[in-house]
Amino acid sequence: MAIQGKLASPSSGEQLSQIISEKLNRTCLHIAPPSNKKIKTVAWCTGGGQDYIELAAELGIDAFISGEVSEKTTHIAHEMDIHFFAAGHHATERYGVKALGEYIAKEQGIEVVFVDVDNPV
Numbered sequence: 085m086a087i088q089g090k091l092a093s094p095s096s097g098e099q100l101s102q103i104i105s106e107k108l109n110r111t112c113l114h115i116a117p118p119s120n121k122k123i124k125t126v127a128w129c130t131g132g133g134q135d136y137i138e139l140a141a142e143l144g145i146d147a148f149i150s151g152e153v154s155e156k157t158t159h160i161a162h163e164m165d166i167h168f169f170a171a172g173h174h175a176t177e178r179y180g181v182k183a184l185g186e187y188i189a190k191e192q193g194i195e196v197v198f199v200d201v202d203n204p205v
Contacts, residue, residue: 151176
């Protein structure tokens with residue numbers, strides 16, 4: 085399952101979309117559920133993890149963040165009353181790869197170079 089957590093204070097979908105967009109330096113797609121409920125709990129799976137949205141909704145999560153979106157994700161978000169955010173496959177995965185390289189460099193003394201070639205997907 086994706087990682088999950090609880091926000092320090094409830095957020096609107098618009099607020100969380102803005103935070104994600106600012107942190108990843110790209111516009112985030114936000115699919116709001118019909119209720120447009122406040123977000124207290126969030127789950128995420130980077131890259132192409134959009135298919136975990138159903139599991140997140142079944143666990144009572146208010147919002148799910150992933151890198152990619154598919155046409156069916158819109159319908160699932162509406163039907164299961166969960167906010168969905170797609171922030172780009174590349175954008176949601178680059179920080180993990182960079183952190184891994186930094187860890188390897190520190191722990192193993194191996195020179196690591198991170199080359200970030202932006203990708204809109």
